[in-house]
Amino acid sequence: MTTTEADALLPVAQRTLPQMLRRQATRFGDAPAVRIGGQRWRHDDVPRRAAARAGALQAAGIERGDRVAILAGNRAEFLEAFLGCGWAGAVAVPINSASMGPQIEYFLANSQAKLLVIEAQYLPRLATADLARTSLQRIWVLEGEGGTPGVDLPGVVVEAWPAAGEAVAAAEVGPADTLAILYTSGTTGPSKGVLCPHAQYYWWGVNSLRVLGVRGDDVLCTTLPLFHINALNTFAQACLSGAEVAFEGRFSASGFWPAMQACGATVVYLLGAMVPILLAQPEGAAEREHRVRVGLGPGVPGAAGEAFAARTGVRLLEGYGSTETNFVIATAPDSPRGGVMGWVLPGFEARVADEHDAELPDGQAGELLLRAHEPHAFASGYFNMPDKTIEAWRNLWFHTGDRVVREADGALRFVDRIKDAIRRRGENISSFEVEQVLQSHPAVATVAVYPVRSELAEDEVMAALILREGHAPAPQELAEWCEARLPYFAVPRWFDIVDDLPRTENGKVQKYKLRERGVTPTAWERPAQARARRA
Structure with a gap:
């Protein structure tokens, strides 16, 4: 079974998560879709799970537009909560699982989340968070191996993760409606909550499967955490293409290749520092005894990428995107050269600009500015931060804060970060x-x-x-x-x-x-x- 990029394209009004889930059930039926936390889902399972979790959310008082925070590792409940929010018209707020009490309090207060889905092992961190300063009303606890720690949280209803509720009809959400608030670290101030619309999530999936050449018979495998767009995007790719996605619990240098072998991965996802870490491991047969044909490796040093390809047979494609934008710049398997972020993908524009937003000539370093042709392909701003939104999107361009150079052939080369x-x-x-x-x-x-x-x-x-x-x-x-x-x-x-x-x-x-x-x-x-x- 194969698919093409054209097969994944939807009319503008249908670029929403519920429409994506309905489509995958109809087109791909009982084909395998997700492996996570010991569970296996088929493509036609996914909308049923989303609808049932949406029912549980509504039974808990979550209404359209309400925020639901999620603090957990790569487990099935995380993905189910995210999809349930999208189905119900609520807004998912993934929280970095390394966050401690003060950061958790800030995310909850800033997002005004009414419900927190939290893994039991993270409950003690709430002891140093003042929940009275938040809008939190209810906590759903995901059981861990050690049971549920006893934590006194006055004023908040604490209960175990409830069973799936009665399936409800999908909310009539549009492509501009917010699907998630993803927090990106502040540079001169607190972290900003990026308002990610449904259509932006759709385009993350389309652009990624376009760059990687994802087919319906692929197995996508990521060790990256689901609270980042990179891992959430792998589900969008599988949903749109009919592929299967496997979520590993965490990245392990020694266990990476055995894990890829075990799930039969054909596409992998790595970040810059992960490749030197893998190369530091002793060479072994597992590095070659796999099915991986391509990988995404943004920020991988050029020499490390070449060494990785020589040892493993896997070429890593470079790329550029951010939580506020999309997958907008990438190399390809037949790119004429490496050492660059890549070339601007169809549907986007890039400008290298000076401090006045004036375009600079090729070869001169300046700030990377981006914009999209398709509606709602970028984030719609920062939650409750109108001044920061105006600053970042001034003159109708998103200002990345990254200093780059455009080469004569149109390739963009990263220099450094302007932001602190x-x-x-x-x-x-x-x-x-x-x-x-x-x-x-x-x-x-x-x-x-x-x-x-x-x-x-x-x-x-x-x-x-x-x-x-x-x-x-x-x-x-x-x-x-x-x-x-x-x-x-x-x-x-x-x-x-x-x-x-x-x-x-x-x-x-x-x-x-x-x-x-x-x-x-x-x-x-x-x-x-x-x-x-x-x-």
Whole structure:
């Protein structure tokens, strides 16, 4: 069974999740669709599951437009809750599973979520979240191996994940209606909730299967977390093409190829740092004894991509997209050269611009601006942040904050990030949020958090701190302070106690000078075993 890109195209009004689910049931019937958490779903199972979960949501008081937060690993209930929200016209709010109490509180309060679906192991984190500052009314707990921890959460109804409800008719949602709010790390402020419409999700699927050449007989396999658009997008690809998608629980360097063998994967999804990690493993037969024909590997260093292809026989395609935009730039198996993000895909425009949004000539670095031809193919803004929305979408272009160069043949080459953000292990880290945590330590007077390069050709987090007079905490104490309050990937690797920071004439810290300075001889490095616990 094969499919073509043209088969996946739907009229504008039908570019919604319920229409996608109905279509897949009709076209692909009892063909395998999803493998997740030990469960197997057929294509015609999916809309029934969505309708039944939507019924349970409505029975719990969730109405159209209400937000439902989801904090869980890659398990069937996560996907069922996401699809149920889309079917009912509610809005899913996936939360990074590494989030701690303060971040969880912020996501709940900012999104005004009424219901939280949470895995039992994460319940204790709510002890450091002030739920009275949120709109949360009810919590559904997904049981874990250790049962449900006892957590006192006054004012909130806490109950086990309910059985599927009575199936309900799909809400009459349109392509512009919001399907999900996905949080992307802030750069000079709190994380922003990206309003992702139904049609944007549809186009993520269409563009991805177009780039990867996904067919109905493919098995797509991802180890990436479902709270990111990358993994959620793999379901859209399977839904539109008739392929099967397998969700692994997590990425494991030693277990990656055995997992691909076990599920019969033909298409895989990797992020930049994952490839050097896989290449650092001892060579083995499993790297060749698989069915994988292509992979998506945005941000993979060129030399690592070549070495990966030589060892595994899998060519990784480069690409560019963001939560706010779509899959807009990509290479192809027959691209004339590597070392670039790729070429702009049909349906999109890209401009390399100066600080005034004026287009720059080829070969000159500037900010990447993007826009879409199709309606609602991009996000519609930031939830409850109209000023940030206007700033990002000014002059009818989305401003990515990334500095790129357009080559003479139209290829776009990434240079660096303009925004004050850090990317580590595929995660976007807000320096602002890390600074706020360190600033809350009683011994810290001033702090600047910034990226330095690592041996994996990605960012590592470094903090330069000025201490309050009379205080002299050990760097290990500062690291432990962060570990208790930040996602593991956001905890700085390097801590540098300094007397002063480079500043402008008006006192603003010049982080670019700190980045240029890099790791100093006086910096203390967090022990490797601590960094590796969750990396």
